[in-house]
Amino acid sequence: xxxxxxxxxxxxxxxxxxxxxxxxxxxxxxxxxxxxxxxxxxxxxxxxxxxxxxxxxxxxxxxxxxxxxxxxxxxxxxxxxxxxxxxxxxxxxxxxxxxxxxxxxxxxxxxxxxxxxxxxxxxxxxxxxxxxxxxxxxxxxxxxxxxxxxxxxxxxxxxxxxxxxxxxxxxxxxxxxxxxxxxxxxxxxxxxxxxxxxxxxxxxxxxxxxxxxxxxxxxxxxxxxxxxxxxx
Amino acid sequence: xxxxxxxxxxxxxxxxxxxxxxxxxxxxxxxxxxxxxxxxxxxxxxxxxxxxxxxxxxxxxxxxxxxxxxxxxxxxxxxxxxxxxxxxxxxxxxxxxxxxxxxxxxxxxxxxxxxxxxxxxxxxxxxxxxxxxxxxxxxxxxxxxxxxxxxxxxxxxxxxxxxxxxxxxxxxxxxxxxxxxxxxxxxxxxxxxxxxxxxxxxxxxxxxxxxxxxxxxxxxxxxxxxxxxxxxxxxxxxxxxxxxxxxxxxxxxxxxxxxxxxxxxxxxxxxxxxxxxxxxxxxxxxxxxxxxxxxxxxxxxxxxxxxxxxxxxxxxxxxxxxxxxxxxxxxxxxxxxxxxxxxxxxxxxxxxxxxxxxxxxxxxxxxxxxxx
Numbered sequence: 001x002x003x004x005x006x007x008x009x010x011x012x013x014x015x016x017x018x019x020x021x022x023x024x025x026x027x028x029x030x031x032x033x034x035x036x037x038x039x040x041x042x043x044x045x046x047x048x049x050x051x052x053x054x055x056x057x058x059x060x061x062x063x064x065x066x067x068x069x070x071x072x073x074x075x076x077x078x079x080x081x082x083x084x085x086x087x088x089x090x091x092x093x094x095x096x097x098x099x100x101x102x103x104x105x106x107x108x109x110x111x112x113x114x115x116x117x118x119x120x121x122x123x124x125x126x127x128x129x130x131x132x133x134x135x136x137x138x139x140x141x142x143x144x145x146x147x148x149x150x151x152x153x154x155x156x157x158x159x160x161x162x163x164x165x166x167x168x169x170x171x172x173x174x175x176x177x178x179x180x181x182x183x184x185x186x187x188x189x190x191x192x193x194x195x196x197x198x199x200x201x202x203x204x205x206x207x208x209x210x211x212x213x214x215x216x217x218x219x220x221x222x223x224x225x226x227x228x229x230x231x232x
Numbered sequence: 233x234x235x236x237x238x239x240x241x242x243x244x245x246x247x248x249x250x251x252x253x254x255x256x257x258x259x260x261x262x263x264x265x266x267x268x269x270x271x272x273x274x275x276x277x278x279x280x281x282x283x284x285x286x287x288x289x290x291x292x293x294x295x296x297x298x299x300x301x302x303x304x305x306x307x308x309x310x311x312x313x314x315x316x317x318x319x320x321x322x323x324x325x326x327x328x329x330x331x332x333x334x335x336x337x338x339x340x341x342x343x344x345x346x347x348x349x350x351x352x353x354x355x356x357x358x359x360x361x362x363x364x365x366x367x368x369x370x371x372x373x374x375x376x377x378x379x380x381x382x383x384x385x386x387x388x389x390x391x392x393x394x395x396x397x398x399x400x401x402x403x404x405x406x407x408x409x410x411x412x413x414x415x416x417x418x419x420x421x422x423x424x425x426x427x428x429x430x431x432x433x434x435x436x437x438x439x440x441x442x443x444x445x446x447x448x449x450x451x452x453x454x455x456x457x458x459x460x461x462x463x464x465x466x467x468x469x470x471x472x473x474x475x476x477x478x479x480x481x482x483x484x485x486x487x488x489x490x491x492x493x494x495x496x497x498x499x500x501x502x503x504x505x506x507x508x509x510x511x512x513x514x515x516x517x518x519x520x521x522x523x524x525x526x527x528x529x530x531x532x533x534x535x536x537x538x539x540x541x542x543x544x545x546x547x548x549x550x551x552x553x554x555x556x557x558x559x560x561x562x563x564x565x566x567x568x569x570x571x572x573x574x575x576x577x578x579x580x581x582x583x584x585x586x587x588x589x590x591x592x593x594x595x596x597x598x599x600x601x602x603x604x
Contacts, residue, residue: 129312131335
């Protein structure tokens, strides 16, 4: 990236690193949430469903503020994490990853659910008669068959994580080299006199990243479907 | 002995079924669509929970509601062949076959090689499942179920989704399994031809009830069965023993009751079982020993019973020496011949109108579960 300034390429690599952490953090939970919401009927199902989707409709700044209350140094969870594991979230890149994970969670779960709904439950029944217990069935039949959705969900969440602004700046602030991701760098450039060229470059990168994320997700989904012998 | 007695109510449908299958053997669950056949085998497999009842194979108890025993399907070791095969699309044919085998722990008695041989799967191993024809899919599904080393094999209309040609392609394999394996099978079907070719025992179902059951020979004259398959398909089914070849005609001699029939069935060893279907509409009844006829087969017997079939015909049951056969005769002929129970008669049947199905003599060592 010869044409990026050091601080701009730092924002790029930081964004990629935070988005990757965010996806790694939310992937197992996303699969679990998708499974519970698709396959289980229980009291409070609708409530959980709404809760998972909340970040889509709440102002991101408010999500950041909630995270601050819960995971801040004096927040109930933040306090515990620091005491037990020495994990500090506020003003750190891990905190930024948490904020982006929460914001992109509904998108991830959505993609996984669609895919899981298409998994033929008859196949799980067949596995059952062949001697596979519940976890075995999930690991060897359900999960591989919903893989297109898991991949699509991960890639969409990754792309969305690259672009998250409100929740990040509220929760972990705008610290160069630690929490200043691409959108934050873009915002900062716009606020700086003479930063127009930098802003344009950052915008182009963000655009390219988002687009390639979506294309990649579509390509993956097609490939897996072909592997499973289904029409694309 | 497989013994099943279960009750289940789902919405407006209620099932109350009971049967006992002498093992090894193939029991056909036969009835119209919607009579509860699939529900019943899902209850046997444990995929549906019964409201009450008991399911056991000899001393293996899978369900006993009174004693609060309900073994989950994954621990019942019951092989299940679904109508739609349900092969795993993300695994190769071999991966599918091995799926059950891997989970069958140490009690293997059927090997991949045996299954590949019985079902002719050798050339399919590396294929993906979407590259298989309908018949091949079902063969793989059957192999997969067998490799799970099952105590019992359930087959839910495995041929129903196939066209006639594909069906003919798979049926011989099923006959092969019946003759080579000592694994009891429950075969669901609404096609009497399949039942005729495969089963040793028939359970009739109607509206969620098991209404009649018995060996194929006894059941072939059952009035309820008649109402399901229609008058034209009615006829005695006799499992005759091959006696040898008739030197003068080249036809195969098969025992039937006290007498014997000559049928066209080349190259059968003496002692094998040949199942014969004598359709009631093809039988001719005479009250004197027949002479000067082209008919090759005549069985002497006594009229056992008579029942009205429709407005102008009657069904005459004839005892040919411990075995009953059935002839459909017009009411006018009954009157002219003065047919009545107790009257000695001769039943004539043309060799060419006999349908026969080969049951191999049981092998000296069938492939069986250790301790079965």
